[in-house]
Amino acid sequence: MTEQNPLQKYYRQPAIYIKLPSKGRFYSPEVFEPTTSGEIPILPMTAKDELHFKTPDAMMNGQATVDVIKSCVPNIKDPWKVVNYDIDTLLLAIRIATYGETMDLKYNVPVTGVQHEHTLNLPALLEDLSKVDIEDQATTSKGFTIIMEPLDYRKLTKVYLANYEAQKMYGALDSSIITDEDKNKVFRETMDKINKVNFSLLLDGIKKIITPEKVEVTDRQQIIEFCNMTDAKTVDEIQQILNKLRTQTQIPPLKMKASEEQIKKGVPSTFEVPLTFDQSNFFA
Secondary structure, three states: OOOOOOOHHHOOOOOEEEOOOOOOOOOOOOOEOOOOOOOEEEOOOOHHHHHHOOOHHHHHOOHHHHHHHHHHOOOEOOHHHOEHHHHHHHHHHHHHHHHOOEEEEEEEOOOOOOEEEEEEEHHHHHHHHHOOOOOOEEEOOOOOEEEEOOOEHHHHHHHHHHHHHHHHHHHHHHHOOOOHHHHHHHHHHHHHHHHHHHHHHHHHOEEEEEOOOOOEEOOHHHHHHHHHHOOHHHHHHHHHHHHHHHOOOOOOOEEEEOOHHHHHOOOOOEEEEOOOOOHHHHOO
């Protein structure tokens, strides 16, 4: 019989408890284990978890985030299936559980470019996210009601990687010595890949379309045909609707007020500082 480790009582314990913005409504039991209270425990990161965010390849392909969520949020069984509504909340909660309730944010003031620092109250941000009442549908100007299918982390990572590879390709074209004709060819091929990824993202975000005549369409092939054959304005409006619905639980930009001295130098009286999660800095 194995003797119990006397150090076990010093193992990490849940630091905070949170409610997911999605309320778990998009998950099967294989993905998420709900609790009776609706709150789930968040553990602080281990030393091994921190190393995940220092591994470039794991950072790029999303594996670092998946491994850390699996380690710190035991109720999430398959982090790849976590929907976009919950990603920021989970990462923010893990940050609080590991490093505390504040975070110093460095930003550059517009016009002057001078770097300043602002201390964020992370629990306040977390509370704001928990209050979001998620909407999953909207109606276009032509009367089509779009029922959205949330994107999971695997799909989000696929899109991120595709756009990253495209940016790398553009950078390589600028410094390459190939002919202009070959550059144009590579550019067209890259743009074609991006367009296919974005179109796939559009389709993945549509669960159902209800026509102005109240006919419900859920057949994927019929939705694909509609998006291919309808006018560009309608597709663009659907894309805008999906983008708005997807960003409901993203942390909004920080609203800053300029000092009188800054205003004299041409800085706007108010300006926004984006709060984006770069895991290499957010968990540093």
